[in-house]
Amino acid sequence: MTAPAFRLLALFFSFAAIASAQTTVGLWKLGEDDSSPANGGPVASSVANSGALGGFTASGTPTYTNSTVGGSAWAIDMGSSGNSNSLALASTLGVNDNYAIEAWIYVANTSGIQVIFYNGDTSTNGMGLLVNGGNLDMMIGGVTASSNSLPTAPITLNTWVNVAAVRENGATYFFYDGIQYGAGVGTHGTTTGSFFLGSGGGYGFSGAIDNVRAFTFTGGTFSSSMLTAIPEPSAYAALAGLGALGLAFWRRKRAAA
Known part of the structure; x- marks a missing residue:
């Protein structure tokens, strides 16, 4: 996986973990x-x-x-x-x-x-x-x-x-x-x-x-990010889309290798 794609996925899952907590x-x-x-x-x-x-x-x-x-x-x-x-x-x-x-x-x-x-x-x-x-x-x-x-x-x-x-x-x-x-x-x-x-x-x-x-x-588990850094649902959708895009890009790179 490329570094940018990995960072996108890491960002998405970190927000998801905060939300679930x-x-x-x-x-x-x-x-x-x-x-x-x-x-x-x-x-x-x-x-x-x-x-x-x-x-x-x-x-x-x-x-x-x-x-x-x-x-x-x-x-x-x-x-x-x-x-x-x-x-x-x-x-x-x-x-x-x-x-x-x-x-x-x-x-x-x-x-x-x-x-x-x-x-x-x-x-x-x-x-x-x-x-x-x-x-x-x-x-x-x-x-x-x-x-x-x-x-x-x-x-x-x-x-x-x-x-x-x-x-x-x-x-x-x-x-x-x-x-x-x-x-x-x-x-x-x-x-x-x-x-x-x-x-x-x-x-x-x-x-x-x-x-x-x-x-x-x-x-x-409390973090101040629970207060003001939690994205609105639309932001979650954007993060999910970015994560999916990064994953698709990684798979395409692997298929072409």
Whole structure:
């Protein structure tokens, strides 16, 4: 096999291995699967989900926006500073270890404390991410990384970035734009309550959120490539086509030899 063909096949199978190592629990595109979203229009009472957990129920006045991260048609604008808007499931994600939650966020204001997403009860269990003092902070069972002098991530305003919270083999950590920060010290425990975006009580997120995804994986196998480097299905098709082309070229070379 020629070196280029081998590299194509190796690339294809490496992506396939990463994909097979994770299982999507829920994917909320926040607009694309909803009925007739309109820019600036109110969010549907039930936001569609591509997984088995059901849709979010909207509270307050979040709206749809077509100012999105590349490759997406719609996102949800959660509102301005100090809002109480939220999107919530009727239950938690139903997992307590070896799982991750990721989202694309557009932070419009860093004032106060703003909940981005949380799985569980913010006072006793679970994990999530929030804007806190101008930084991205992680909360685990009611305890924040910043309260224990652990690293937090400086937030860039008015730009789309990928963020993620990860729990693996009892350890917790988070990512901002692909860079890992901190480790949690709170007690995750067994989650109660619900999985939600934004928050009531004036702790809502100021900005837009898009493409929220939760997935599980085998402990000890997590890689940051699971978050942002996984190709969309169309990219998988392209990789498969390249792999098949390389294999056909190799066979033709062998037949001609």
